[in-house]
Each structure stands twice: as structure tokens, then as C-alpha cells.
Amino acid sequence: CQLELLFYLIYTFESFNSYIGTMVALENAMLPKEHFCNQYGISIDKNEWDVACVPQKIFADRGELNGKQIEEAIAGLGITILNAPPYRADYKGVIERAFGQLNITVKPFADGIVESDYLKERGKQDYRLKANLTIQELTKILIKCVLFYNNYHVIQDYDLDEEMIEQGIEKIPSKIWDFGIKNMKGHLRVLPEQTIKIHLLPTDMASITPSGVRYKNMLYSSNYSLKNNWYQLARLNGNKKIKIWYDPRNLSKIYTLNEEEEFHELSLLDHLTRYENKSIYEIEQMINYENTLNEESKKRELQEKIKLYED
Secondary structure (H helix, E strand, C coil): CHHHHHHHHHHCCCCCCCHHHHHHHHHHHHCCCHHHHHCCCCCCCHHHHCCCCCCCEEEECCCCCCCHHHHHHHHCCCCEEEECCCCCHHHHHHHHHHHHHHHHHHHHHCCCCCCCCCCCCCCCCCHHHCCCCCHHHHHHHHHHHHHHHHHHCCCCCCCCCHHHHHCCCCCCHHHHHHHHHHHCCCCCCCCCHHHHHHHHCCEEEEEEECCEEEECCEEEECHHHHHCCHHHHHHHHCCEEEEEEEECCEEEEEEEECCCCCEEEEEECHHHHHHCCCCHHHHHHHHHHHHHHHHHHHHHHHHHHHHHHHC
16 A cells, blocks of 8 residues: 555656645555556456455555544544654655656656756756656556556565475565465455545535536436436526545546435446546636636627727
């Protein structure tokens, strides 16, 4: 879970101390990875990234997991937060090193890599002008780095015990993990996806309207909502507010509780495909841009209408 939390914080738009970013990182760490990778066009077998469990404890560094709101959110999952003392980077050396390893791996192949000394050399091009990767493309690169590390990286300094040597276990993370699950304390705690999402995904309010469930200028629907006449009732009785759960990385789907208190999924309507597979930040930028265009168009319309009346 530590490596996966690191992985999420690298590619998210959220700040490092963000409540929403942390919750989505933990949700990503506790659920199977096949669907996550498929969103970025990468197909994997379960064994390539077979980590989908709820930890009993999470060791943090007094940053994003140091707050009452987060502690209350994960308390329902039976997780305890342990925070490292301040100014003790040596307590989290594995994570600090993982940052460096990812940078070393990606740096030779990606333009726009941050260079702290770029102003010191006269005439050197600003590295920020070279950046050409979208956040989806960068995420895909990082997924491939994680898959390589899991399945092929050799941990040369790892000490194999006698039983591991007898079974011919290679010093590869996925091999060591599988051995530990089968032969050591490998009873992983797995909870239903619904339970994990209810506790970890950020929430907001949406409206049931005659056209669909509206959230941030987008409309959603589901078979359940159609069968239970949500939209006909909204047409007769007016709009109704409901609580929703959402993944800020991808607003193609949102989640809510139905009348039976069951967690169910609502999908974006077909005519709104321009928002499909977009993050909440990209969608907000698109909506703001569309509003700006509309305002400019209305100004021109008013000017031309005045001319029309004069004529």
C-alpha cells in the first residue's frame, strides 16, 4: 500500500496534503488493479499486480494522513494511522528511495523533466517549455514502471531465508510477495468494493432532474433509476438532492445509495461523451471555457440585436 500511495500522489492534480487525493490513493491501493490499468489501455493479469487488501495499520509522515477528517473516514475500515516523528526521514527510507527510483527510470525518456539548476547555464532552454505529456500519458508510463518493478526488478540486497532458497524463490518483489502470502502471515483482509468506496471516495451533492442525475453540468443515469421512475417523479414533484460518491480521476461514473440502501453506479449519458474518462479538474476547465465562449457569443448577439432593432 505504501508504494501505491506514492504512485497516486505522483500523477494526481491534488496537492500532497489533499484529503481527496489521499482518499482516492487509498481506494486505489485496496482494490484490484485490472480495471484501473484498463482505463489507460494496459491489460494485465491478476498476478502482475496482485495487491488488493485493506491494511490494519498505515504508517505515515504527519502529512496527508494527519487529520481528524481522514481518521474518521478510515475508522470504518478498521485501519489505524501511525505517524512518524517530525524530521525523521530515515523512518520512511523505502518511500523516499522509491521516489528517486521512479525519477531515474522516467527521466531519460520524458521531455520536460524538472531541472533545479536550469537557470544556472546561460542559454539553456527552459525545461518547462519541453513538457509534452498529458497526465494520462504520464500515468501510463508510471503504471509500466510499477509493473516492471513488481515482476522483473531484482532486489539484490534482499536476504532469502532457508525455506525460500529451498523453493528457489527469486529476489523479485512479486515472487517474494507470493511466497509470503502462502507461507507466512499472508491472511489478507479483503472488504467488498462498495464498503471501501463508501468510506474513501469523496462525496458531493447532485440533483435528480427530469433529464437525469445532474452533477457539474453533466447528466447520469442507470437501469435502476429508470425502472424506479426517478426522472418522471422529478418532472412531477421537482428536482431532488441526493448524495453521490465520485472518483475525481474519472467522472464517467458516479455512485449513490438507492432506496434499499444499496450502492449503485450511474453512467454518463451518451450525448456527453466529451466528458468521458476526464478528471474533475479537466471537466471544470472545459466547463469554464464553454461558459467563456457563451458569454462572448451573447455579447455579440446583443450587439447584433441592437443593430437589428435600429434597422
